Amino acid sequence: MSVDSARRAPSLEEFRAEAESFVESAAPRADGEHRFDFSEDEDRVTLFRGATEAEAKRACDWQRTVFDAGFGWITGPPEYGGSGLPARYERAYQEVERRYSVPSRSPLGVSLGMVLPTLQHYGTEAAKQRWLRALRRADVVGCQLFSEPGAGSDLASVSTKADRDPATGDWVVTGQKVWTSGAHYSDLGLLLARTSDGERHRNLTAFLVDMHAPGVEVRPLRQMTGGADFNEVFLDGVHVPDENRLGEVDGGWQVALATLMYERGAIGGSTAGGSGLFRLERIIAWLKDMGRTEDPAVRQAFARVHIGLTAAKAMRARAEAAVKAGTTPGPEMSLSKLALTANLAALSDLVATALGPRLLADTGERSTFSWAEFVLGVPGMRLGGGTDEIQRDIIAHRVLGLPKEPGAHSKNRT
Structure with missing residues (x-):
């Protein structure tokens, strides 16, 4: 999709067809044989493995390919290299891309989810001209x-x-x-x-x-x-x-607060189902493969994951609409971060319930012991992007307007 055609605002059907044609030509379809794997590293599922420089390069190469095809900044301002289309076009493209085997963009999470929007809102015109397109195209991370x-x-x-x-x-x-x-x-x-x-x-x-x-x-x-x-x-x-x-x-304190809200939104973004861990069709396929779909405890644990993701998706849509309208993320973005940790805890409980002892010992079965590091890593997510306790404090004071506890420390913490 060219930038010129983007400015003519193609219909959603035309856009989706162009996206399908592009991704089909650039990446293989997801291999159904590996539908039960939940990470690029097939030996384990983990939250804190970190990205190598080679993985970062693959992410950057793919982002450049997508950008040059006109899908790299679908909602972005045309004057900085974006296509200027509504968020529904972005969601349509993501739906198409998920059906294909493409490099993970997780090494670009901070770059695209935090640095870029902060620069877009607070940067000088010279800085925007120099860095926005470069960040979005992954020429710069x-x-x-x-x-x-x-x-x-x-x-x-x-x-x-x-x-x-x-x-x-x-x-x-x-x-x-x-x-x-x-x-x-x-x-x-x-x-x-x-x-x-x-x-x-x-x-x-x-x-x-x-x-x-x-x-x-x-x-x-x-x-x-x-x-x-x-x-x-x-x-x-x-x-x-x-x-x-x-x-x-x-005046950096206000910039920092906005960045932290972008961070919490970026961290919480996967809580609405965008990441591989939370793709319900994969979870269902995995449970069927394990023969665990008839167990009442497993079904109840899955229901908690489904409910949490559904609620988070609705909340996230409202937050994205507010940002698209030109406002910076507010304290309510802390809810996205809390939703993520709650949904990860629910998924961890589902995994532990479905696997039982197979979570603790490597029996050689695919997608069993590989979940152990994920389960152990879930508590750590309560710290990233500001601890859960900090998020609750922000929501209580800045969203609900509740008074601080008597004798509470007077410093305003993030």
């Missing part, structure tokens, strides 16, 4: 430089400093970030730094940092699973042009 060793979830306490050069008006950044997903294959970092000694929440500024610039050092953090998806990032006198500033000077 972004990561998030927020967390620090001494700050934890309290982003208002970050100590990384950005000092303005009075001669040029640009910035020099020094500090350390940690738990940065994908930094080892990223080109651009969304940074939160302290820019003054002013009042808390009013002394921070957000920037885009070239991850290949002099003074940037990335060190992997090896996990107990063997993966190294997270990194430490050290910044030693890194030069950042002022045109890469996001929002106002000392």
Whole structure:
């Protein structure tokens, strides 16, 4: 589909036919023989395996192919390389693509789900022209430089400093970030730094940092699973042009809040059924293959997964409509993150109920013991994107308007 035809707003039927033709020519159909596998690594199903540089390259190559065919930014502004079509066209394309075996885009989750929308909303025109299309086409991959060793979830306490050069008006950044997903294959970092000694929440500024610039050092953090998806990032006198500033000077707190809401929305996006783990037809096929569909306990556990996904899908549609209308994600996006952890817990319970002891010992049966790492990893998802406790606090105070508990800490935490 060309950009010109996108601007003429093809009918949904025409669009779907073009999408089908493109994906059919670019990727093989999903092999029914492997319909019971739930991960690219057929030996295990996992949440925290992390992406290798080779997997990131495959994701980028596929994203470029899709973008060049006109399907890479279906809802995006035409002036930045998008097609400017309604969200229903995006959903139609995703439905088509799921029927084919294509590389996972998970290595681009932070880049497309967090860095890009924050830049689109808060970036200077020069930064948008330089980076938006490049990010969406995966010529550039972004990561998030927020967390620090001494700050934890309290982003208002970050100590990384950005000092303005009075001669040029640009910035020099020094500090350390940690738990940065994908930094080892990223080109651009969304940074939160302290820019003054002013009042808390009013002394921070957000920037885009070239991850290949002099003074940037990335060190992997090896996990107990063997993966190294997270990194430490050290910044030693890194030069950042002022045109890469996001929002106002000392106005970074609002940028950070918006980014976190995009993050929670991106993390929670798979809770509505978009990821392979939550595709109900695959779960049903797997349960049939295991001969477990008649067990009342299994049926009840499956019903809980189905109900959770259905509710999350409706909630997500409302949030996407609000964003499409031009508003930034609000605190209600915390509900998406909570829905994800609840649905993962329900899926974990279903898996454990269906497999029983086969979850704990490797008997050689396909898609049995391979779920063990997934079940063990589910509790960790309660931490990513802000802990579940933080999400509930946000919903209570900012959505429901409930008062804080007497004696509660006065600091506003993310």
